Amino acid sequence: MAKIEMPVSQIRRYLEPGPIVLVSSALDGAHNIMTMGWYMVMEFTPSLVGCVIAGGNHSFDLIRKSRECVINLPTTALTDTVVGVGNTTGAEIDKFDRFGLTAQKADRVAAPLIVECHANFECRLADDALVDEYNFFIFEVVKAHVAKSPKHPETLHYKGDGVFMVSGKIISRRSHFRPEML
Amino acid sequence: MAKIEMPVSQIRRYLEPGPIVLVSSALDGAHNIMTMGWYMVMEFTPSLVGCVIAGGNHSFDLIRKSRECVINLPTTALTDTVVGVGNTTGAEIDKFDRFGLTAQKADRVAAPLIVECHANFECRLADDALVDEYNFFIFEVVKAHVAKSPKHPETLHYKGDGVFMVSGKIISRRSHFRPEML
Numbered sequence: 001m002a003k004i005e006m007p008v009s010q011i012r013r014y015l016e017p018g019p020i021v022l023v024s025s026a027l028d029g030a031h032n033i034m035t036m037g038w039y040m041v042m043e044f045t046p047s048l049v050g051c052v053i054a055g056g057n058h059s060f061d062l063i064r065k066s067r068e069c070v071i072n073l074p075t076t077a078l079t080d081t082v083v084g085v086g087n088t089t090g091a092e093i094d095k096f097d098r099f100g101l102t103a104q105k106a107d108r109v110a111a112p113l114i115v116e117c118h119a120n121f122e123c124r125l126a127d128d129a130l131v132d133e134y135n136f137f138i139f140e141v142v143k144a145h146v147a148k149s150p151k152h153p154e155t156l157h158y159k160g161d162g163v164f165m166v167s168g169k170i171i172s173r174r175s176h177f178r179p180e181m182l
Numbered sequence: 183m184a185k186i187e188m189p190v191s192q193i194r195r196y197l198e199p200g201p202i203v204l205v206s207s208a209l210d211g212a213h214n215i216m217t218m219g220w221y222m223v224m225e226f227t228p229s230l231v232g233c234v235i236a237g238g239n240h241s242f243d244l245i246r247k248s249r250e251c252v253i254n255l256p257t258t259a260l261t262d263t264v265v266g267v268g269n270t271t272g273a274e275i276d277k278f279d280r281f282g283l284t285a286q287k288a289d290r291v292a293a294p295l296i297v298e299c300h301a302n303f304e305c306r307l308a309d310d311a312l313v314d315e316y317n318f319f320i321f322e323v324v325k326a327h328v329a330k331s332p333k334h335p336e337t338l339h340y341k342g343d344g345v346f347m348v349s350g351k352i353i354s355r356r357s358h359f360r361p362e363m364l
Binding site: 050087 | 192194198201220221222225230234262309311315316318334339342344345346348351352353355356357359360363364
């Protein structure tokens with residue numbers, strides 16, 4: 001999938017609507033992928049994303065120790081992969097192999113990009129103050145790669161209980177916004 | 183809009199898909215409403231939601247001082263209201279009046295519920311450790327009210343630049359989940 005670099009201050013376009021994402025990580029030659037629904041945009045510049053990564057996840061140690069990850073945006077073409085990644089553990093299988101995903105070397109972090117995803121955001125841990133109490137990590141996105149098209153990929157939004165909402169139509173109310181609010 | 187109480191541990195059904203929400207607050211007889219897109223579910227029990235509320239917002243002081251708010255879920259029936267609330271300031275107008283919204287007394291907090299919204303989550307500030315550095319508030323949802331129907335309301339998901347994604351179709355992959363992952 002051909003991708004272009006996007007300013008990291010613009011990742012809200014993809015993350016603020018709340019799609020489920022795949023988080024890839026690496027440490028000492030091992031790598032893993034987890035699904036993540038509990039995250040948010042926190043700042044434009046620096047480009048900050050807050051995430052909850054439960055301590056029971058195999059990825060938790062990889063990310064905490066390496067202090068890096070990649071947030072990858074899957075589309076509905078990867079629905080079965082998203083479900084599979086979320087229902088297996090990297091302690092038992094290699095998820096890239098199992099789900100036929102392609103790992104690509106990132107530019108700024110050791111964690112791999114997932115080629116089949118629409119976008120890849122390379123992240124470094126910026127603040128771990130609330131990791132012990134809430135499993136809450138604040139990452140800075142240091143590089144963003146996005147597929148050239150489509151502009152509005154069909155994304156998956158998790159509702160719990162095995163149910164997803166698929167992204168629907170796009171509407172603009174741009175003319176009703178004050179310029180400084182855009 | 184007739185609503186029923188929902189266990190607070192289940193709010194992910196409505197918030198995890200990432201819809202834009204309206205946050206109502208009150209302090210010393212004043213009240214206000216703001217739109218919010220930067221938030222996330224952080225825990226089931228206690229029911230925690232993390233939110234970024236920019237310091238420039240009129241709501242910031244009301245919420246910080248009262249240590250309470252209500253997170254209200256608007257549907258696409260309120261699209262123009264969501265845009266209007268986000269492009270005006272409570273320092274100049276009464277947003278309930280301006281946008282024809284009905285304030286209803288909450289059960290556990292002083293901030294009002296917005297009757298026209300599909301769901302209302304009464305919140306108390308649980309942790310302000312990162313408010314100074316990131317404008318990041320962690321709230322505990324102490325009571326949840328939800329409209330009896332529809333089960334999957336049509337919600338608005340903000341992409342920036344005045345553009346929204348409207349929630350689309352619902353798909354279930356429940357049979358592919360391990361029971362403990364549901």
